[in-house]
Amino acid sequence: MADATGGITDLAWISALYALGHKAANGANPRQVQQEILEHIVRGFDAESGSIALIVQGTDDQLEIAAGTDLPRGTIGNQLPRGIGVFGHVVATGQPILVNGDAAETGLPVRTNEARNRSTHSAMCWPLRVQERTIGALAVNRAADRPRYTVTDLDQGQALTSLLALVISNHQMHVERDNRIVELQTLNATMQRMNASLEDAQNQVIQAEKLASIGQISAGVAHEINNPVAFVLSNLGSLESYAAQICELLSAYVDAERALSPLPPAFLRARTLRESKDFDFLRGDIVALLAESRDGLMRVKRIVQDLRDFSRGGADETWQMVDLHAALDSTLNIVRNEIKYKASIVKSYGELPEIECLPSRLNQVFLNLLVNAGHAIDAHGTITVSTGISGTEAWIRFSDTGCGIPSDHLNRIFEPFFTTKPVGQGTGLGLSVSYAIVRKHGGRIEVDSELGRGTRFTVLLPVRQSPDVAIEVVKAHAAAT
Amino acid sequence: MSNLLIVDDEPNVLNALRRLCQNSAILPALPDPSVTTFTSPLAALKHVADHKVDLVISDYRMPDMDGAVFLTRVKELRPDAARIILSACTDMDGIIRAINHAGIFRFVSKPWSDHDLKASIIDVLAHRNLLLENRRLADEVRSQRGVISRQQLELERLEMESPGITQVRWSEDGGVLLQD
Structure with a gap:
């Protein structure tokens, strides 16, 4: 590797350095x-020790x-004070230096430990440069009992360090690229x-908008x-009374005829x-027909009335x-x-x-x-709808004999947009909106479900919004019933 | 004889109400009703200005003017005519204006119940008659005490019988304008 004078001639050594560079590029x-590169260089320069310092990116x-x-x-991983020491000097000037004997005698702004511990060594330090940019510095040291390095060694090393700088810089770029990729992936995930x-927020807005316009439309439609x-x-x-009169008249004719x-x-x-016209049938059927x-x-009238009661939400809360x-009947x-x-x-x-509440909102919950x-x-x-009172709370229970809710879904059903219904059938908002409404009343919703047997939702509402009044009301109610 | 004026922009509603009012088989029967209908509140106002009207029933939501505005005008023209709003519209503002400004006697919602509506009409007419009777008696007492003259009393009676009869309208050249 190094010849007797310390010059570097061995091609095998150079190709090994290349191999290390490749290893670096492959993401090791x-x-x-x-460290491996440094050790390789230390061997190559027949040195006892060496170090590489890199400029923090x-x-x-x-x-x-x-x-x-x-x-x-x-x-x-330690950081060196800026601008001083052999490394600091080399990086600042971009010039390699050869230090033989006491580093302090070189007139460099040497660090104290450098001066104390290494006062007898022979050392070379080169800047690591890629194009015009300095990325760090490399130093090799020989102990005091070894031949000192010469200016020739320094010049030969100069050629090598540019190669080394390239390897390190390549590697840095590689690492940087990997970091970027990870960063981009994180960014991507965040953006997703x-x-x-x-999208959730938008859906919520659309849903709210939809409910509001349904309310407006149904109020208008109800009027129409x-x-x-x-x-x-x-x-x-009028027709009923006319028909009755006509029938009366006809009956008189029939009597007259008899x-x-x-x-x-x-x-x-x-x-x-x-x-031939079966008059008796007509007379009987006309009554049924009209009834x-x-x-x-009357059913249309009631539905319109319910629709209007229902939609009268938001506006006059x-x-x-x-x-x-x-309220339950109308829903x-x-x-x-x-x-x-x-x-x-x-x-x-x-x-x-009577319960103190926002009826239109509760209708929405029941619905x-x-x-x-x-x-x-x-x-x-x-579907069984039952009601009752326990303590100062009224409860309304909806029990179905349906498929039930799997236990791993139970704690998610009140989450907005959680739905197991096919697309277009459910928004996943119904229960979360209901939950919010009941909370607003100071109440709660309890769920009790058994797979394959059915589900029981119980809405519990305080009878009055003020607890003291609620107690009074419940007492009075108990006395009355 | 009671003079009913009904205003609704929907002719079908007017027809239904006319049938209902004139059909004495649907109880309670109205006492000898004479029903006049209009689809336009403006045309109705023209009629009110110079006809005897005991009760005005008006829709709320109409073109030109709403029921509250219309009945307020009616009240200015004929303070003695009773007023009912019959509407499918239930906006609070409208109802408040109808009560406070137009001084309506009843607010009946559409669709109405035939029986309830007719009962309301009879109630309102009876109430109005009571008011008028009250005033007539009070006037009579005042006249006996000499507070108002018999002539004035007679004028009031005539005006009630034939609206506009006590006011002579003059043309520009000094001629007397007769009603058309």
């Missing part, structure tokens, strides 16, 4: 590779020990998360429907006609004393259509005092729970 541990001249032989433990939460319903309903009433004997020809024709039509219209049974009217083919509804109402119950039922089942 940087510290380890730098992102700074101009902050040096950090990257590798070293014979260094005290824990030195690797942000994207997802943005009520007008025709009003006159059709009233006309049916009283006449023999029947004049004109009456004979009337009787044939009456019999059924009226029944249908005032706390009211409400009979929850009436049941709305959902009846959606669930009537899947479930029979059993009402088992207890005694409830969500009822629709969910309907969705949980596959073929045909039962």
Whole structure:
């Protein structure tokens, strides 16, 4: 490797250095590779020890020990004071130096430990430069009993260090690239998360917007429907009374006809006609016809009324004393259509005092729970709505005989956008909105589910928003019932 | 005989109400009702200006003017005519204005119940008659005590019978304008 004078001639040594460079480029541990390179160089220069200091990336001249032989433990990674010492000088000037004898005598701003411990050595230090940029410095030392380095050694080493600088710089770039990739991946993941939460927020806004416009539309639609319903309903009433009068008139004719004997020809024709048209059936059916039509219209009227009560949410959110049974009935009217083919509804109402609440919001809660119950039922089942009072709380329980909720879903069902329904069927908002509404009332929702058997949602609400008043009310209610 | 004026922008509603009011088979029966209907509140106001009207029933949401504004004008023209709003609209503002400004006697929501509506009409008319009777008696007492003259009393009676009869409208050339 090194000849007798310390010159470097061995090609094998150079190719080994290249091999180390490749190893570095392939992503091996940087510290380890730098250490191997240093040891290789120390051998090559027939030195006892050596060290490499590199400029910390992102700074101009902050040096950090990257590798070293014979260094005290824990030195690797230490930062060197800027601008002083042999390394500091070499990096600052960009010129290699040869130090024979006492470093302090070179006139360099030497660090005290350098001066004390290494006063008898022979050392060479080269800047590591890539193009015009200094990336660090390399030093090799010989002990005092060895031949000193010469200027020739320094010049020969100069050629090598540029190669070394390239290897290290390559490696640094490689590491930097890896870091960048990791950084980019993290950034990417963060952006994906942000994207997802943005999407959630957007969905929430869209949903809120949708609910608001449904409210507005249904209020307008209710008005539009009520007008025709009003006159059709009233006309049916008039028609009923006309029909009754006509039937009365016809009955009088029939009576007259019976009283006449023999029947004049004109009456004979009337009787044939009456019999062929089955007058008795017509007279009976006209009553049923009108009653059924009226029944249908009354249903339209009630649905519109419920729709209006329901949509009257948001706008006039005032706390009211409400009979929850009436609220439940009106909500049941709305959902009846959606669930009537899947479930029979059993009402088992207890005694409830009036509850201080936001009725339209509670209607929304009841609606969500009822629709969910309907969705949980596959073929045909039962939904039981029961109510009662316990302590100062009123409870409303919706029990279904549906598929139940798996236990690993139970703690997620109130999360916004958590849904197991197919796309388009559920937004995953129903329960989280319900939860928020009930919390606003100072109440809570309890869930109790058994796979394959069904689910029980219980909404618990304080009867009054102020606890003292609630106690009074419950006492009075208990006394009254 | 009671003179009913009904205003709604939907002719079907007017027809239904006319049938309902005139059909004495649907109880309670109105006492000898004469029903006049308008789809336009402006046309209705023209009619009110020079016809005898006992009760005005108006929709709330109409083109040109809403029910509260319309009935306020009616009240200015005919303070003695009773006023009812019959509407599918239930906005609080409108109801408040109808009560405070137009001084309505009833607010009936659409769709109405035939029986309830007719009962309301009878109630309102009875209430109005009571008010008028009250005033007539009070006037009579005042006249007997000499506070107002018999002539003034007669004028009031005539004006009530035939609105506008006590006011003579003059044309620019000094001629008397007769009602068309």
